[in-house]
Amino acid sequence: MILRALCLCLCILLMPLPALAQSRAAVEAQFQSWLTTTLWPQARRAGIARATFDSAFRGVTLDWSLPDLSPPGGPKVPQQQRQSEFGAPARYFTRGTLDSATSIGRQMARQHATALARAEARTGVPARIILAIWGRESSYGRAAIPENAFRTLGTLAFMGRRDAYFRDEVIAALKIAQAGHAPAGAMKSSRAGALGQPQFMPSNFLKYATDGNGDGRADIWRSEADTIASIAAYLAKHGWQKGRDWGFEVTLPATLSCALEGPDQGRRIRDWAALGVTRTSGRPFPQPEANEDGFLMLPAGRHGPAFLVTRNFYVLKDYNMSDLYALFVGHVGDRIQYGSGDFRTDWDTLGRMNRSDIAVMQRSLQAMGHDTGGADGLPGFRTRRSIGRWQEATGRTATCFPTASLVKALAK
Known part of the structure; x- marks a missing residue:
């Protein structure tokens, strides 16, 4: 299969330019036919009005720059390896990234104090955590989100590797447009189809997007209050435990096995303390946490900081399935609210x-x-x-x- 895909790519590269243009033109024609004969009937069954559908796809063509595309009738192209080199965990926590996320986060905390307080009171999710996710996802709304969501999602639904998944996401996006959450021209996404400042996939928008300013819409593209309320709602509905922290940087005794890591090897925090696990700050674990479960988390094994995390850490992972993402969010949140400095333990320099x-x-x-x-x-x-x-x-x-x-x- 891989050889066939490579042969197809080679044939396309060797194809005379007029033939290549003609081939793409044929696929574009197939796409327009697919919109009419396949996607529109599915959208109609989902309750989408014809006017909404036509407005969404008026003038939309395929985005050939997206990865993992397989035109209909051709062999499936293997998923591209977009990260051939593994980046050591330390590279996730660069000085510039941390300082920028922290300083702008503090500005946003002052500027949007009312919306943050309202979201925290409603959901129990701390303002600092909401801010850190907002900062990581879209640099507090400052990052460009330039893609036409319907072009991106339509392309991926028509000839992406996960076409069935993206067909459902297109329908979800049409429901968002029909409800008027995103005015014309504002329906922008990432190249993966994630929407707005919190970077929700359309199906997640329908589940978690929240009107934070009382105007009847959940405009996560242009409204900071809606963005804040939506992030908080997402975490709350994924099980954020009010009053609990996300975790603590700790020091492990040399005799404690690093193989005890993982969300399936938890034990009460007071039991970890009895094994010699201590906070690097020198402070005791908060008393309310003592009888709650904690989980060892070592993103670089014995080559970097160690953490005892709570169930809230894994709620952060529901937002993005990465240990480093969740750790970054927790750490930046602490820096925003408490003025916390760097981790007490350095990351070892590891070869690439x-x-x-x-x-x-x-x-x-x-x-x-x-x-x-x-x-x-x-x-x-x-x-x-x-x-x-x-x-x-x-x-x-x-x-x-x-x-x-x-x-x-x-x-x-």
Whole structure:
């Protein structure tokens, strides 16, 4: 299949320019036919008015610059590897990114204090967390979100790798337009189809977007109050526990295994403390947290800061399924509200690795019976602790993080 896809790409590259233009023109014609014969009937069954549909797709053509496209009738193109090199966790927390998110976040906290207080009172989600997500997703509304949502979603629904998923998202976007949440010309998305300042997929908009200023719309493109209320509603409906923190930076005793990481290996925070886990600040864990579950989280294994996180950390991961994303949000939120500085423990300098090398390591561990959570070249907590368990079983010092030398050792 890969060879066929490569051959197709080569044929297209070698095709005379008039023929290439003609080929694209044929696909564009197929797209216009698909809008009429396939998408419109589905939209009509979902209650979309013809005027709404025609307005959304008037003048819309395919966006050929999007990744993972397979024109109808051609072979499915394998998903592109857009991150061939794995970035060490430290690269997620650059000085410029942290300082900018913090300083602008404090400005936004003052400027939108009323909307933030209203959202926090309604949902229990702290203002600092709302701000940190807003900052990460769209730089507090300052980032350009330039794409025509219907062009992006339509292209992905017609010839994207996940076409069925995006057909449903197109219908959701049409419902948003029909309800008048986004006036004409304001329906903008990312290149993945995520909408507005909170970067909601259309289906999530329908579930969580909230009118924060009382005008009857949830305008997450132009209204800061609606954006704030919508982020808070999303987290609340995903289980944010009012009054609890997201987590704490901690120091681990050398004897405590880094392979104890993960949301399925929780224990009461007071029990972690009994094992010698302490806060790097020197302060005790808050008394209300003592009898609640905490979970060890080591984004760089023994090569960086360690954290004891709460269930709220995993609510942040529901917004974006990345340990580093959730950690960034919690950390920036603390910096905004409390003036917290950098993590007390430094990140080790680690050599760069290709995702393909990490995938080799994951497959080797899987062959030994370890659960790495897949072989995608991204070292999530299952991969990290599998490395640690293998290291412990083979008499090595457990570090729970991939390195070039470990790839070689596992390849033997």
